[in-house]
Amino acid sequence: MGAVVTSGRVLVLAGGLSHERDVSLRSGRRVSEAMRSAGLEIEERDVDAALLPTLSDEPPACVVPMLHGETGEDGAIREVLELLDVPYVGSRPADCRTAFDKPVAKTIVRRAGVNTPEWYCLPHETFRELGANAVMVALVAKLGLPLMVKPARSGSALGCTVVHDAAELPAAMVNAFAYGSVALLEQFIDGDEVAVPVIDDGSGPRALPAVAIKPDGGVYDYTARYTAGSTQFVVPAQLTSEATAEVARVALAAHEALGLRDLSRSDLIVDRDGVVWFLEVNVAPGFTETSTVPLSLQAAGLDLGKVLASLVDAATSR
C-alpha cells in the first residue's frame, strides 16, 4: 500500500432506507474520516432521488458504498453504478446478490469444500400451505435443538433468534419473517464465533487476523453488536495454529467461491473440536466504532484510511 494516487472526489454512500440505516450512517462517518486522514477528498451522501443526477452531472472519481442491508448489500446500488460507469469499491452486483442471500451463499461455499451448518430455507407461504406445526416439527426433528432462525437476507443479526425449545420456534419464525419473506433455519453450532476480513488491494486476496467475539450475554445480537462495552473482542483470536490457518483458508475460500472483490468479512464458528464452520459473508462489512474489521486491520498493523485509499486506487484503475 503506497501513497494515495486517486485524485478527485470520492463519494461515500451511507444511510439508505434499509433496517440498517443507522449502522450504515455510522460506518460511513468512520470510513469518511479515515479516508480524509489519508488525504482523499471525501463527500458523504445518502441515497435518495437526487443521487443519480449528482452521479451523472458531477461524476466522482470513485464511490465507496457503505450501505448495509438490502439495496446496499444485495447489489442494487452497485448495478446502478455499473450502469453509469462510475468506479466503486467492492464486489460486483451479481456476486453481491449471491453473497447477500444466505442460503445461496451457503450452497456455493459448501460446494467449494467448506463446512457450513446444515440448513433449510423456507418462505412463509410454505408454512401456511402445509401447516406450520407439521413443518416446524419436521425441522426440529432434522436440525435438533438449539437451532438458529434467521431472515434469508438481512444483516446485523436483525430478526435472528437462537431457539432452545420447540415452543419458542413460532415466535422466532414471526420475528424472522418481519424482516423478509424467506427464513433460514440452521443447525446451531456451539463454539467460538470469529470474524475474518479478506482484503484485496490489487495484489490478491488475503485474510486478515481473525477477531474472536465474546458477547456478555452469550448471543451476538443487535444490542451486543452496537453497545460499546457489551462484547469482548480478542484479536487475533486465540486459536490453535491449525484453527488460525483454517479460519483464514475458509474466509478466503468463501471470498473466492462467491467471486467477491476488494473486501469481505466472513462470520465463522470454530467448534469444540476445532472444526471451522461458515455462517455468512458480508460484502459491505460494518466500520462502526464497535465493528470487527477495523479491529482486525489494527491488529495487522494497517491504517484504516490507507487501506481504504488503496482499495479506492484499485477501483479507479480497473
Next chain:
Amino acid sequence: MTEISPSSSTRLDNYVDRYAARTKGMTASEIRALFAVASRPEVVSLAGGMPNISGLPLDVVSHAISELITNDGPTAMQYGSGQGTPELREQICDIMRLEGIEAHPDDVVVTVGSQQAVDLVTRIFIDPGDVVLCEAPSYVGALGVFRAYEADVVHIEMDEHGLVPEALEQAIVATQASGHTIKFLYTIPNFHNPAGVTLSAERRPEILRICRAADILILEDNPYGLLGFDGAPHRALRADEAEGVIYLGSFSKTFAPGFRVGWALAPHAVREKLVLAQESATLCPPAFSQMAISAYLKNHDWQGQIKQFREMYRERRDAMVGALTDLMPPSCRWNVPDGGFYVWLTLPPGIDAKAMLPRAVTARVAYVPGTAFFADGFGSGSIRLSFCYPTPERIREGVRRLAGVLEQELELRETFGSLPQTHGLAERRGYDGPSTDMT
C-alpha cells in the same frame, strides 16, 4: 500444534467498569435503530410527536428576535436567573389563568422544556426504590426520567374518561401495604400522551380527593391543555388544589419546541428546591429563549395562533380517524381524541406491535409500539399513532400502508398461531426510549 498467537482483548469502551449501575439498561436497541429510517421523507412517520410549526408567523418571530438582539442583546446572551426571567413568569401566570389557575410568578420555575421540569421534580423527590404512580400507558419521556432515578413505576388503569379513581385507590392501598413509599402521582389529564384521552370533569375532584386523603403529591403534566378541539380549556387540577399539585407547562406545543422552554408551578417550599436543583443542573434556563418567547407573547396574537394550531390538528385528527375507520380491520380499536396529537390503537389479539415494526418500516410507515409507554413490559398489543405532523393526505397514506402491514401480520398469526404477548422483540434487549422520535 497448540501455539497461540499473542492477542489483545478489548471491549471498545475504556470506561465499561466505571459507569453507574443505573446505566445498565442504556444499550443499543433494534427499535431505536429502526427510527433512523423513519426520518426519511419516503416514510410516513406516524411515530414522533413533533409539533407542526409550519403555520408559525416566522416574520413576526424573526422581527421579535431581531429587536431583542438590537435592544437587549447583552442581557439576552448573558446568564440569567435560575428561576427564569420575571417577565416570562408573569406571562406564564396569564397563560395558566386560561385553565383556572391563579398563581404568583414567584412560584413559577422556568425550565428547559417541561421535560426538564419532570427531571427536576424527580431529582428532588425520588430515592431509589420509591414509587411513582403513572397512568397505563404513560409518557415515554417521563418513564425514562423515572427509570434514570431508579424509581419503581406502578401503572394505574385508564379508560375513555382518563385515570380510573377506583384503580388509583386500589393501587395506593396495595403499594403502601407492600411497604413501598409513593412519592407522587404523575398524570397527563388533557389529551393524554400516548392514550389521547382526557380526564373527565367529574373525575378531577375525585382524583384530588384520593390523593389528598393519601397525602400523595400530584405532578400534573399539561403540555397539550390549550390544544383542545372543542370548547374552552379544561380546568386544571392545580386550579383547585394549590398545595398538593405541581403543575408543568410548556411552550413546545403552543409555540415552538426549539426554544426549549417549559415551566413548573410548585408550592413555595418545593419551588425553592426546584430552583436550587435547576441551578445545579443548568445554572439557569436560557435567557435568550425566554426573552424571545416573552417578545412573541407580547407582540403577537398568540391565542389566535393557538386557535390556528387547533384547527390544523383537528383536520389531521379527522383525517386519521377517517382513514382508520375506512381501512383498518374490524378487530382494531382506537379512541377519538378531543385534542392533542395522539390516537391509541389496540391491535387485533395476538399481534405484537414491536415485532411488527420492521415490516412497517419496510412498508415505509412508522409508529411507536405500545411497550415504550409502559415501565413493566406491557403494551405490546397497542401502538401510538401521531397525527400532528404529516399532512392529511400523508396521514391517510400512512394508515393505508399500516393496514397492509397489519394484514400481512394477521396472515403470519394465522400461520403460526397467537403468540404470547411477551414473545418476539418484546423480549429483546436494548433501551427503547425516550428519543425525539417517540416523545
